[in-house]
Amino acid sequence: MKVVNSLTIKRPDDWHLHLRDGAAIASVVRHSAERFGGALIMPNLKPPITTVDQAFEYRRRILMALPEGSQFVPYMTLYLTDNTTPEEIKLAAQNSFVIAAKLYPAGATTNSDGGVTDIKKMGHVFDAMVRWGLPLCVHGEVTDPSVDIFDREAVFVERVLSPIVRDHSDLKIVLEHVTTKEGVDFVCNCDPNVAATITAHHLLMNRNALFEGGLRPHNYCLPVAKREEHRQALIEAAISGNPKFFLGTDSAPHAKGAKEAACGCAGCYTAHAGIELYAEAFDKANALDMLEGFASFYGADFYGLPRNTDTITLVRQPRQITDLHPFGDSSLVPYRAGGSVAWTLEGLGDH
Ligand code: DOR
Numbered sequence: 466m467k468v469v470n471s472l473t474i475k476r477p478d479d480w481h482l483h484l485r486d487g488a489a490i491a492s493v494v495r496h497s498a499e500r501f502g503g504a505l506i507m508p509n510l511k512p513p514i515t516t517v518d519q520a521f522e523y524r525r526r527i528l529m530a531l532p533e534g535s536q537f538v539p540y541m542t543l544y545l546t547d548n549t550t551p552e553e554i555k556l557a558a559q560n561s562f563v564i565a566a567k568l569y570p571a572g573a574t575t576n577s578d579g580g581v582t583d584i585k586k587m588g589h590v591f592d593a594m595v596r597w598g599l600p601l602c603v604h605g606e607v608t609d610p611s612v613d614i615f616d617r618e619a620v621f622v623e624r625v626l627s628p629i630v631r632d633h634s635d636l637k638i639v640l641e642h643v644t645t646k647e648g649v650d651f652v653c654n655c656d657p658n659v660a661a662t663i664t665a666h667h668l669l670m671n672r673n674a675l676f677e678g679g680l681r682p683h684n685y686c687l688p689v690a691k692r693e694e695h696r697q698a699l700i701e702a703a704i705s706g707n708p709k710f711f712l713g714t715d716s717a718p719h720a721k722g723a724k725e726a727a728c729g730c731a732g733c734y735t736a737h738a739g740i741e742l743y744a745e746a747f748d749k750a751n752a753l754d755m756l757e758g759f760a761s762f763y764g765a766d767f768y769g770l771p772r773n774t775d776t777i778t779l780v781r782q783p784r785q786i787t788d789l790h791p792f793g794d795s796s797l798v799p800y801r802a803g804g805s806v807a808w809t810l811e812g813l814g815d816h
């Protein structure tokens with residue numbers, strides 16, 4: 466097989482990104498803006514973004530933090546709570562800058578305390594989302610402490626997602642950061658209105674990476690990485706050309722000290738190599754030709770947004786990853802810190 470040393474694709478978008486708030490935004494958003502045309506911004510701030518007004522203000526802060534001249538588009542999400550009203554959904558759907566609502570089961574992950582405590586009470590909100598055409602992004606894990614952490618996604622699919630799809634068959638749903646074969650199979654078997662994002666880190670590591678020679682807090686994220694057979698299922702889905710599967714990095718910055726702690730936060734920071742890590746995973750699977758659809762087309766198509774028209778070029782050339790990146794008034798440890806990524810974005814400036 467011919468070795469490809471350079472790959473030019475339409476500029477990708479990131480359909481799942483955490484940018485945090487305040488001074489932290491500027492330190493991380495530049496990494497995304499160098500690579501991606503736009504990104505779907507997660508609303509799990511402290512306090513969360515629960516109204517269209519808050520989303521508008523948050524978007525303004527992101528735009529202000531962008532590098533001079535950047536055309537990066539932040540697409541905003543609303544954080545669903547027990548108190549979200551159908552009126553707020555309607556308002557969100559009528560504003561072009563909010564393009565989805567995010568369901569965090571209360572307690573499932575970082576800043577999800579204000580999330581939804583009982584999905585059964587959300588029927589009127591889901592009905593409004595169907596009526597006004599607002600997609601639902603889902604953190605797919607049950608919070609039941611009696612369920613093994615490695616089973617929480619599969620159990621969520623069976624107990625929670627399946628009934629939502631059954632009862633709201635026209636609702637557009639994205640199973641965010643899918644990590645299991647069960648999740649992939651479920652999405653494949655649904656109608657085209659049900660899709661999933663896949664992160665680069667879940668394509669590149671299985672759960673052994675959490676314990677390689679000792680505890681590895683920087684590989685800890687939620688949903689936690691699963692067994693190798695699940696990683697294989699994710700690779701197959703990503704390279705399949707099935708438009709239900711598209712790129713969402715879930716790049717989730719946390720200060721070094723918050724990760725390297727007795728009770729460390731969940732999240733891998735990958736924005737500094739946001740497309741390069743995917744190129745590496747697709748290359749290892751001999752499927753570089755499938756990267757463009759996954760990274761640059763299917764997500765925009767799902768959300769009914771325009772595909773980017775400009776291009777990026779990736780070259781087969783390892784790039785060293787620094788130990789630390791600035792993060793507001795502290796610093797963070799990026800994914801692969803001290804190591805390297807096998808592909809480099811052409812024209813990449815100072816990193
Ligand atoms: O690992 C994660 N980090 N998973 C999430 O769902 C949230 C995210 C964060 O906000 O840090």
Ligand code: ZN
Nearest residue numbers: 481483507715
């Ligand atoms: Zn996330």
